[in-house]
Amino acid sequence: xxxxxxxxxxxxxxxxxxxxxxxxxxxxxxxxxxxxxxxxxxxxxxxxxxxxxxxxxxxxxxxxxxxxxxxxxxxxxxxxxxxxxxxxxxxxxxxxxxxxxxxxxxxxxxxxxxxxxxxxxxxxxxxxxxxxxxxxxxxxxxxxxxxxxxxxxxxxxxxxxxxxxxxxxxxxxxxxxxxxxxxxxxxxxxxxxxxxxxxxxxxxxxxxxxxxxxxxxxxxxxxxxxxxxxxxxxxxxxxxxxxxxxxxxxxxxxxxxxxxxxxxxxxxxxxxxxxxxxxxxxxxxxxxxxxxxxxxxxxxxxxxxxxxxxxxxxxxxxxxxxxxxxxxxxxxxxxxxxxxxxxxxxxxxxxxxxxxxxxxxxxxxxxxxxxxxxxxxxxxxxxxxxxxxxxxxxxxxxxxxxxxxxxxxxxxxxxxxxxxxxxxxxxxxx
Numbered sequence: 501x502x503x504x505x506x507x508x509x510x511x512x513x514x515x516x517x518x519x520x521x522x523x524x525x526x527x528x529x530x531x532x533x534x535x536x537x538x539x540x541x542x543x544x545x546x547x548x549x550x551x552x553x554x555x556x557x558x559x560x561x562x563x564x565x566x567x568x569x570x571x572x573x574x575x576x577x578x579x580x581x582x583x584x585x586x587x588x589x590x591x592x593x594x595x596x597x598x599x600x601x602x603x604x605x606x607x608x609x610x611x612x613x614x615x616x617x618x619x620x621x622x623x624x625x626x627x628x629x630x631x632x633x634x635x636x637x638x639x640x641x642x643x644x645x646x647x648x649x650x651x652x653x654x655x656x657x658x659x660x661x662x663x664x665x666x667x668x669x670x671x672x673x674x675x676x677x678x679x680x681x682x683x684x685x686x687x688x689x690x691x692x693x694x695x696x697x698x699x700x701x702x703x704x705x706x707x708x709x710x711x712x713x714x715x716x717x718x719x720x721x722x723x724x725x726x727x728x729x730x731x732x733x734x735x736x737x738x739x740x741x742x743x744x745x746x747x748x749x750x751x752x753x754x755x756x757x758x759x760x761x762x763x764x765x766x767x768x769x770x771x772x773x774x775x776x777x778x779x780x781x782x783x784x785x786x787x788x789x790x791x792x793x794x795x796x797x798x799x800x801x802x803x804x805x806x807x808x809x810x811x812x813x814x815x816x817x818x819x820x821x822x823x824x825x826x827x828x829x830x831x832x833x834x835x836x837x838x839x840x841x842x843x844x845x846x847x848x849x850x851x852x853x854x855x856x857x858x859x860x861x862x863x864x865x866x867x868x869x870x871x872x873x874x875x876x877x878x879x880x881x882x883x884x885x886x887x888x889x890x891x892x893x894x895x896x897x898x899x900x901x902x903x904x905x906x907x908x909x910x911x912x913x914x915x916x917x918x919x920x921x922x923x924x925x926x927x928x929x930x
Contacts, residue, residue: 514921515834519914521841522905524780524811525701525708528772536764546760549740558763562714564770569689571697571716573723576763577730580678580700582756583713584612584648587696589751590715590726591672593618596878597645602631602657603891604898605650607852609676610861613648617873619882622855623647624891627801629814630657632893637665643882646672651680651690652853653903654706654780654811656803659685659693666694674698678713681706682777684807691716696726701762706776706809707769709762724749730756776908781810783910790919791815796930813904814847820899825929827902833921835904843905847898854898856888 520527536557545551548558558576566574577583593599595617601609604625613620621639626632631649649662659675666673673694677683681699683690691697696719699705701712715726725748728734733753735743744750785805791797798816802808817823827846837843851857859865864874864886873879888895904918 513832513834514924515917517834518841519835519837519843519918520907520909521837522811522843522907523703523708524706524776524908525769525772526703527907527909528769528776532768533765536768537761540760540764543760548757548760548763549736551760555760555764557760557767558758561758561763561767561770564767565699565714566716568770568773569697569716570692572718573716573720575715575723575726575730576758576766577713577715578756578758579711580676580698580702580705580713581608581612582730582754583698583700583715584608584674584676585615585754586726586730586756587674587698587715588612588616588618589729589754590717590722591646591674591696593645595873595876596643598641598643598882599645600631600636600639600647602648602650602652603855603894604629604652604853605648605676605855606678607858609648609650610855610858614861614873617876617878618645619643619873619879619884620861621884622886622890624893625897626658626893627798627816627897628655628657628803629653629800629897630655631662633658633661633665635893636662637669640665640669640671644669644671646674648674648676649694650676650678651683653800653814654680654683654809654906655800656680656683656685656690656807658803659690663693672696678702678705679811680809682773683809685804686807690807692718695719696722701766701769706780706811707766707773709765709769712758712762712766721748725751729754777809779810779908779910780906781808783915784808784810784813784906786915787813787906787918787922791922791926794926794930797926811906811908813906814901815904816897816901818900822929823900823902826925829925829929830902830921833924835918835921837905841905845903847901847903850898850903855886855891855894858886861886 543553562574593616597618624635675697678700696717699714735749800814
């Protein structure tokens, strides 16, 4: 520890100004988003189905987003979390069923499964930091109905291998693309490898309206079911009126429709998405290229560098002590952001993204007094271990890895200083 202190105090830090906050889409807001919002406000028609002067912003956004992703159908919803719930409802998930989820995720993924009454099953990750196809195959049981592949931290998981497993085992594949909007593998956009895909437009995402989400699919019946579930439980006709004469679409709605205001903003952000991703990818790979000179640093495996959205850099070290030391020294060199942001963290500090940090999962808590869903008769015998140690590969990677968000507005100087801080730190402690 004394050596660290000597290094920090003997030289001036590389940076004295905090790095920009990590909000990718928001950095590209300008008069276009303002005008889009004003257009809807002037129309006095913020509800998607009817109004004084309906602009049909949500409908237009769905058409444009489906085309951008390469899906037949897109359904805009209120959030990424609601997108997960709507998709799982459309897929018919419920009590007595298991759904495989990754050890590295966001809490909303496991919450969506639990809220459907099903039991989440943890799948370990590999050096992509996404689901390990081999572990997925090991975890499938006769009660497994589906797999949720989360494309974490901006880069796709092995969608092709997991799609094959899902097909062979006759289970669904739902892609969570919340952190990887615009990502691809071999030119095919994430969200289109499985039965359904979901996206988030929350503040931290590659394109943002502050909050919002979308469900995509190529399956007409899944789309119709999702549409009913996201609304009032029924389909609607071309005039926006409810339809009651299809018994397969008489379901239960969640009331999580997207409004016209956010849809208008997202239409602008969607046009900017390629530019946003290009900026992050350029910054990330400039830094990665510099780090390739240090064989002691393991860089995250990327399925397809051209399909990486670039919003996070993950570096892995030989042991946990080294990762913590590198992290401290980088922070001392000014590789930090303002208090409300997150930058340069050892991944054990990455909160509810890690399975064992989800207290409600560890304790199998319930919103009701009956122990839903854990104590449902249909779920008898589906007890699972969610404590640390359940996914040993993930545990080791979390302890030895540092995560650095890549803001979409880094300047050449910002990039140089990040590289300089890494080089200075790594030469001192590796």
